[in-house]
Amino acid sequence: MSTFDPDALECLAAIVEEGGFERAAQRLSITQSAVSQRLRALEAQVGTVLIVRSRPLRPTSAGQLLLKHTKQLRLLRADLERDLKELAPSSTGGAREEERISIAINADSIATWALPALNELARQGLPLEVITDDQDFTHEWLREGQVLGCVTTLKQALRGCKVVTLGAMDYVAVAQADFARERVPKGLSPHNFREIPFIAFNRKDDGQAEFVSKAFGLKRVTLNQLFVPSSEGQVRAVLAGWGVSILPELLVRGLLAQGVLVNIAPGHALPIQLYWHCWNLESDVLDALSGALTQAASTALTNP
Numbered sequence: 001m002s003t004f005d006p007d008a009l010e011c012l013a014a015i016v017e018e019g020g021f022e023r024a025a026q027r028l029s030i031t032q033s034a035v036s037q038r039l040r041a042l043e044a045q046v047g048t049v050l051i052v053r054s055r056p057l058r059p060t061s062a063g064q065l066l067l068k069h070t071k072q073l074r075l076l077r078a079d080l081e082r083d084l085k086e087l088a089p090s091s092t093g094g095a096r097e098e099e100r101i102s103i104a105i106n107a108d109s110i111a112t113w114a115l116p117a118l119n120e121l122a123r124q125g126l127p128l129e130v131i132t133d134d135q136d137f138t139h140e141w142l143r144e145g146q147v148l149g150c151v152t153t154l155k156q157a158l159r160g161c162k163v164v165t166l167g168a169m170d171y172v173a174v175a176q177a178d179f180a181r182e183r184v185p186k187g188l189s190p191h192n193f194r195e196i197p198f199i200a201f202n203r204k205d206d207g208q209a210e211f212v213s214k215a216f217g218l219k220r221v222t223l224n225q226l227f228v229p230s231s232e233g234q235v236r237a238v239l240a241g242w243g244v245s246i247l248p249e250l251l252v253r254g255l256l257a258q259g260v261l262v263n264i265a266p267g268h269a270l271p272i273q274l275y276w277h278c279w280n281l282e283s284d285v286l287d288a289l290s291g292a293l294t295q296a297a298s299t300a301l302t303n304p
Contacts, residue, residue, distance in 0.1 A: 004045065009070040011038040012050055016059050016067060016146070042066070059144070068145025074101065075148060078126065078285045100127050101285060104142065104150040106135035107201060108169060109274065111231035112250045114151065117296030121288060134204040135272065142277055148286060149278030151293070162280045164294055167301025168271040171207060173215075173264050174252050175244040180262040188244070188265040190216035197243030198223045199234050207270065211246040215268040246270065250300060271302065 014024035015035065025032040043050050050063035059067055078101055105114050110132055122128055131141060138150040143158055157163040173188050183196060193216075198208040200223075209221040226242055228234045231251060238245050239255075244264060255261040276293050278286055 004042065004066070004069070005038075006073065008038045008042040008045075009066060009073065011035055012042060012059075012063065013067055013070045015039065015051060015057060016063070019056050064145050071102070071145060071148055072279070072281065075279075075281065075283050075285060079283050082126075082284055100129040101289075102129040102131060102147040103278075103289065104131045104133055104138040104147045104152075106138055106151055106274075107132045107229075107231045108135070108248045108251065109151050112169075112248055113296050113300035114293065117292045118289075121292060126285065126288075134201065135274065136206075137204060139277065149276060149289060151274055151276055153272060153274060154277075155273075155275055157277060160280055161277050164276045164290065166274040166276050166294060166297035167303060168273045169301055170249045171211060171246045171270040171272060172249045172252070173211060173244055173246055173268065174238060174256065174261045175264050176239055176241050177259060177262050179241045179244075180264050184244070184264050188212075188215075190218060194222070194224065196224070198225045199237045199243050199245040200225045200227055201231070201234065202227050202229045207272070208246045211265075211268070211270045214270060215265055274301065 011024065011028060014027050015021060018024045018027055021032050021035050025035045028035065039051065046062055046066070048062045049060055050066060052058050052060055110130065115130075118128060118130075131138075131147060133141065135151065135153045137152075139152040139154045139158075141147045142150045142152075142161065151166065155163065155165075175184065184192060188196070193212050200208050205227075208225065209223055212218065212223065213221045226237070228237050231247070234245050234247060235252060235255070237243070238247070238261065249256075249269065252261055256263060274297070276290060276297075278290055
């Protein structure tokens with residue numbers, strides 16, 4: 001098997017992660033010409049194209065395999081850094097930019113329980129990169145080899161990966177108190193949901209329609225939706241009276257207790273089951289990440 005130049009592999013990863021040759025060059029502190037040369041040398045060694053020169057740039061299937069290999073090398077280096085710090089705390093410096101440990105987590109988990117779970121690892125100096133996406137799509141980041149692990153709603157493990165059940169996040173329908181009194185005085189119902197604006201995360205977010213469908217036993221649901229691509233932003237939009245939203249009870253618990261927000265569909269909740277997927281590798285860093293997330297989830301989420 002060929003031995004690949006680590007600098008060339010990191011160059012490939014930088015092009016994909018930064019979305020272009022110029023920004024990759026800036027990150028690696030080399031010229032754009034040097035980035036192109038390293039990529040061409042790697043493509044010549046592999047014998048195929050590794051990057052599709054589209055907008056945005058994207059890796060080919062071979063490029064994805066090498067990207068995954070690069071992430072694994074980063075994990076090995078992070079394990080080594082961790083072990084060396086224990087043996088000789090003054091022997092190692094900070095991690096280089098290209099040695100980030102990347103994981104994908106859905107926005108609602110980031111806004112509630114997941115970041116506190118990573119506090120200790122961040123304080124220890126683990127060079128984390130947290131990527132956010134809809135919980136139904138974080139899986140794709142792992143499939144493409146761009147992250148070491150992900151929090152997702154999908155249960156089936158990918159080849160070479162392992163999966164752990166985390167628990168469920170309960171979603172409830174909320175509105176600002178004055179908005180609720182004026183627009184839905186009797187609560188959300190199968191007769192008025194079409195007249196109410198719903199605030200969704202983005203166009204991938206089907207949680208609003210799924211909640212209404214399951215709450216009222218409807219097969220097909222069409223909603224009037226606004227889009228705010230941030231969990232905290234959705235809360236602020238609801239507080240400003242933009243409309244209603246289906247949000248994690250964990251995120252709005254305090255505002256509901258204060259009476260600032262109102263549950264407009266009491267008795268109805270949408271549990272979203274979450275899973276932690278990661279590569280099936282022997283790694284202290286990966287074990288620490290898995291342990292931190294599963295421990296926090298066991299406290300914050302409802303039982304599977």
